[in-house]
Amino acid sequence: MAYEYTIVREVEWRHTDMAGIMHFSNFFYFMEAAEHAFFRSLGMSIDTIDPEPLGWPRVHAACDFSYPLRFEDSIEVHLLVREKRQKSLVYTIVFRKLNGEPRREVARGTLAVACVKRDSATGKLTAVPIPKVIADKIDAAPAEALGT
Amino acid sequence: MAYEYTIVREVEWRHTDMAGIMHFSNFFYFMEAAEHAFFRSLGMSIDTIDPEPLGWPRVHAACDFSYPLRFEDSIEVHLLVREKRQKSLVYTIVFRKLNGEPRREVARGTLAVACVKRDSATGKLTAVPIPKVIADKIDAAPAEALGT
Amino acid sequence: MAYEYTIVREVEWRHTDMAGIMHFSNFFYFMEAAEHAFFRSLGMSIDTIDPEPLGWPRVHAACDFSYPLRFEDSIEVHLLVREKRQKSLVYTIVFRKLNGEPRREVARGTLAVACVKRDSATGKLTAVPIPKVIADKIDAAPAEALGT
């Protein structure tokens, strides 16, 4: 069982805006990229049809921004499982700037996702319990790992 | 003085993802577009050098998603000033799907922005009081408008 | 039958990059938005299952950029059908800046799209003739409209 995963991203030109800093929307992209890499690290894909076709729509996303990022900055995106519920997962995502001194936290986000099944006829999404084969691989992070 | 503004956006092809719904990141784009349109509606631009060069970095952004949007859906993005502080503004943004029945709320977001001055030598951002010429045009929404 | 359609877009904050101008990728987004609006103007959707499920993957896209666009510029995106072939369409897209003097052309693009059917079992895309109900509504622009 695992409760965390870390990816590294570079601030690319297209991530910047006319203020010369990374546009805040990219923090949300990076959260999702870390979530999907976490699943891959467990030998799964977020896009699965096994044991059945599942989706993971976002029900809540939030981020606090404390320090601006600039072109070619290197960012650690550290995802932790904050809550493991029957039909949903809540992640904490800590962003740290790796280049420059000091190595600092620059943002901290939350992502809550529901496990859903899609009715192929109507397209309607229904929350379902996380299948055992997936749930057995994921654990909630201990309080000390969450830094709270 | 004004405390709200509404824009309408259509879900374009590029907003969708392989789940067939609008990617959640676009809700954050639409929040920002509504904020900037609100400033224009008051005869200002979010990108101003009058009375001095100012920036409005995001310090917090959040959104709860309650209903999926699809290609060619039409969305009302209703921005309200939830809090007017000395050096920052907090907005509530209500998203409603305009096509189809019933006309429903599909998401609700929060955007908190700081008023900053940028040191042209160091690039450092410093929070400053919102200039009077701007503050005089913006009011906090009454509780009943916020639907709380 | 129709051979052209025009939409207007504003340069939003998120379209800009650290050079202070609109990132070139957005010209491609606007081309596609004009193509889809063209279909809607003919009472159709680019996402159709009638008379059969069709897709319109891009086979070629190109753009020449002659003038930079900035935040809050207003742009006319003028799409013209340059070629109507049996299984594909080629569009010319002319971008004009509407604010400021003179009203000038700022970019000119090309988009070539194929009409395809998707095999639901394998996911394989196969080029097919444009269905008559669609082809009958679309005409190639006269040479003088293309300004060539």
Place this chain on the structure above:
Amino acid sequence: MAYEYTIVREVEWRHTDMAGIMHFSNFFYFMEAAEHAFFRSLGMSIDTIDPEPLGWPRVHAACDFSYPLRFEDSIEVHLLVREKRQKSLVYTIVFRKLNGEPRREVARGTLAVACVKRDSATGKLTAVPIPKVIADKIDAAPAEALGT
């Protein structure tokens, strides 16, 4: 002197659209990312003030798409200098899918960029010769490398 550089990118969820494939705009993002990584591989940054503040606006971008990419595909983005002119560079970019058999070319693009100086008073961009310190590090690729 160098004439090529290769980066690898994964197709992320946000790159996909409702057709279930990577949206074509991302090929243009990847071209630019490869260009900037090429500069870094030469000990430079595309964002430089040494020997003087320079910019590299795109004057032309094009891409032919021959095979659809899907979520979690791995792509080699191979950039080659096709032409080295006094005031501009033209790149060929070859995209290859690394996972699955056969390892195939999926798209081929062109990017032409001008070397410009920006007038800090007016913001006007003026094409200038590529500074010697930069030009000395970049070479045009031999015809056989371009596969022509």
